[in-house]
Amino acid sequence: MVRRLLVLSALVWLPFLSLFVFASFGNTSLLHIAHHVIALGLLVPAVLMTWRHRRGATTRATRTLARALAVVLPLGTLGHAVELAIAIGRYASDGFANLDTTDLFDHGPHATVATVTAPAMLTSMLLVVALTVTTAVQSRRRLEPVAGE
Known part of the structure; x- marks a missing residue:
């Protein structure tokens, strides 16, 4: 059980950590799109694992x-999907030129969606750590399941 939660933790935390890798190379359309594609590739399995757990x-x-995580993680994943659609639309409106996209974070639909995505992802990161630690501690203590629930 704890091993699965460690995998879930990695799937939730890696999109955040990859943000710094992509940002270190600049803020261009293709890097922005790549970040969201990779994030979705990690977050969709994380959502499925959360529902299963x-x-x-x-x-x-x-x-x-797990219930709280099952609410905020899909919200963050949906936010990444919408941000990806907006970033692709921007790339197309720029004539498919790999231009700087810093202004996406200042105003417009991407900035609006990011105000939901970022808190949802940060909350997911905290919840997955809390869930992993709680499960590990409870499995070490060998607690019995709660009766009647």
């Missing part, structure tokens, strides 16, 4: 954390 959670604490 939520059904198998055995204690009240892990069920609560």
